[in-house]
Amino acid sequence: MxxxxxxxxxxxxxxxxxxxxxxxxxxxxxxxxxxxxxFDTLLLQLDCEYECDLMFGDGGIANFFINEEDLKKLDFTKVLYNWDCC
Structure with missing residues (x-):
């Protein structure tokens, strides 16, 4: 188990x-x-990576979202960035 x-x-x-x-x-x-x-599609998620000193607050995570149709057109002019932490 x-x-x-x-x-x-x-x-x-x-x-x-x-x-x-x-x-x-x-x-x-x-x-x-x-x-x-x-903003219905996850483009990129960055989590804490201690090996390379990547940290968002205290154990946080960063996400970048895009609309699926914009992604198909390779139009990155409208991207939603969000991060939060404990």
Whole structure:
């Protein structure tokens, strides 16, 4: 059971840096705000990486979102940046 738990934590959790996929939030997702729901695609997620001294507050995370249609057009003029921490 411990081995399966470690596999989940290492490979399947939402933590970590990523391009695309599903975001995680420390507090709440900014897209809960109706005006920001058009930013429907995770572009980049940066999590704390102690090995390279990347830190957002006290154990925080940074997310960049874009509208799917803008991404298809490679239009990066409207990107939503959000970070939060414990």
């Amino acid at each position: 411990e081995e399966e738990r470690n596999t989940y934590l290492d490979e399947l959790s939402g933590d970590g840096c990523r391009i695309g996929g599903y975001p995680i939030f420390v507090q709440y997702g900014p897209r809960e705000n109706e005006e920001l729901r058009t």
